[in-house]
Amino acid sequence: MSVQITTAFAKQYEVNAQLSIQQMESRVREKFMVKDITNAKERFMDYVGKATVTERTTRHGDTTYSDTPHTRRMITARTYHVADLIDRPDMVRTLIDPQNAYLATMRAAMNRKIDSICFTQLVGTAYCGEDGTSTRTMSTLGTNEIATGSVGMSTAKLIEATEILALADVPDESEGGTNFTRWCAIGPHQVSDLLKEVEYGSNDYNLVRPLVEGKIVKWMGFNFVVSNQLPLSSTTRTCIAWVKAGAGFGLSYDITATVDRMPNKMNSTQVYLEMMFGATRLEEELVVSIACTES
Numbered sequence: 001m002s003v004q005i006t007t008a009f010a011k012q013y014e015v016n017a018q019l020s021i022q023q024m025e026s027r028v029r030e031k032f033m034v035k036d037i038t039n040a041k042e043r044f045m046d047y048v049g050k051a052t053v054t055e056r057t058t059r060h061g062d063t064t065y066s067d068t069p070h071t072r073r074m075i076t077a078r079t080y081h082v083a084d085l086i087d088r089p090d091m092v093r094t095l096i097d098p099q100n101a102y103l104a105t106m107r108a109a110m111n112r113k114i115d116s117i118c119f120t121q122l123v124g125t126a127y128c129g130e131d132g133t134s135t136r137t138m139s140t141l142g143t144n145e146i147a148t149g150s151v152g153m154s155t156a157k158l159i160e161a162t163e164i165l166a167l168a169d170v171p172d173e174s175e176g177g178t179n180f181t182r183w184c185a186i187g188p189h190q191v192s193d194l195l196k197e198v199e200y201g202s203n204d205y206n207l208v209r210p211l212v213e214g215k216i217v218k219w220m221g222f223n224f225v226v227s228n229q230l231p232l233s234s235t236t237r238t239c240i241a242w243v244k245a246g247a248g249f250g251l252s253y254d255i256t257a258t259v260d261r262m263p264n265k266m267n268s269t270q271v272y273l274e275m276m277f278g279a280t281r282l283e284e285e286l287v288v289s290i291a292c293t294e295s
Contacts, residue, residue, distance in 0.1 A: 024104075026111040027225050028118045031183050032249035032279065037077055041132060044075040044248045044280060074132030075250040077278035080113055082106045085268040102271040103257055110255055110275055115229040119185060121279040122240055122247055123231070123289045141284050143167070148236050148291035153190035155197055158220040161241040161288045168285035170243060172221065179245040184222035186239045187230050189294045191216055232294075239290040246286025252276035 035044060052066045084102055126136045138145050144164055146157055161184070173181045186194075194216055216224045222241060231238040255275045262270045281287050 022105070022108050023112050023115075023228070024108040026114045026118075027227055028115050028183075028185065029111075029249060031181075031225070031244055032118060032247040033179070033244060033282065034249045034251060035075075037075065037250040037252055037278075040078075040252075041074060041076045042250065043132075044073050044250060044282065072128055072130065072132075073248065073280060073282050074127040074129075075248055075278045075280045076127070076132075077250050077252045077276050079274060079276045080110065081272065081274040082109055083270060083272040085262065085265055085270055087266070087268050099259055099269065099271060103259070103273070106271065106273045107255060107257070110273055112229060114275075114277065115227055117277070118247070118249065118279045119227070119230050119238075119240060122242060122281050122287055123238055124281070126281045126284075136284060138281075138284065138287070138289050144284055144288050146288065146290045148293050150293055152193040152294065153186055153239060153290070153292045154193065155220065157290055157292070158184070158222065158241075161222075161290060162220055164288050165241070165243075165286075170286055176243075176245070180243045182222045182241065182243055183225060184239065184241045184290075185225040185227055185230055186216075186292075187228060187232075187237050187294070188226060189237065190239055190292055191226055193292070194219070235294050237292045237294050239292050241288040241290060243286050246281060246283050248280045248282045250278045250280075252278075 037044070054064060054066070084106075086099065086102065123138055128134045128136055146160055146164075165182070171180050216226070218224065230240070253276050255273060258270075258272045260270050260272070262268050
């Protein structure tokens with residue numbers, strides 16, 4: 001039973017419970033390639049790599065063949081859940097039925113968990129190979145990690161991220177469609193970093209005029225997602241630039257909610273949410289990790 005419900009005991013009639021301020025919806029799920037998966041570990045995508053062209057220098061010679069690379073990216077789905085109990089006497093004392101409020105706050109918690117897992121896996125170890133036992137990290141390419149030094153987010157870092165994608169011949173949305181829309185996830189501290197920069201804050205550089213709205217929507221070709229769920233190690237926040245085609249979200253089953261009476265818990269009502277999903281980076285070239293100091 002939630003021991004916190006006593007804070008809601010009513011001295012007068014109430015009609016509903018108000019949720020505390022919190023992130024309610026996932027901010028990145030729809031910005032990943034979503035695929036239904038039936039197994040805990042499953043192939044997400046097979047890729048054919050770059051072919052190499054060589055010059056023909058002889059007549060009637062033997063054909064030379066290039067070994068076209070093939071790769072496979074695997075995804076692992078895990079089950080996540082959240083539950084709590086509501087005693088009937090509590091419902092009488094509060095004069096409200098908190099079931100709907102519990103369901104809403106648990107759903108919000110699950111959506112935050114989705115974002116946390118998506119960000120962590122987007123820059124974490126990815127599994128590939130025939131049986132998914134080979135690994136690839138962001139350091140595999142040696143170019144897709146922008147180190148922090150001792151500075152926060154800056155226009156210079158976004159320019160570097162744009163250059164990294166360009167050097168890998170990553171198309172933008174105008175060339176590759178919506179699967180190549182460019183996203184950049186940053187935290188609130190990085191929003192402040194950018195708003196303080198002359199280049200971003202000046203209307204001469206940016207027609208979006210961010211200082212009017214006090215938020216960042218688009219800059220340097222990136223659409224921004226602001227989240228507190230990005231990985232944080234000590235004072236270093238890992239921000240991420242990516243295109244949708246480089247991020248995979250595997251869904252075994254979506255958020256499932258049940259409300260049941262529990263005879264073994266003095267007939268308390270159990271509110272229970274569960275979901276099974278996983279995320280992975282699909283191609284290293286399509287993701288850039290940007291370390292930013294928060295101080």
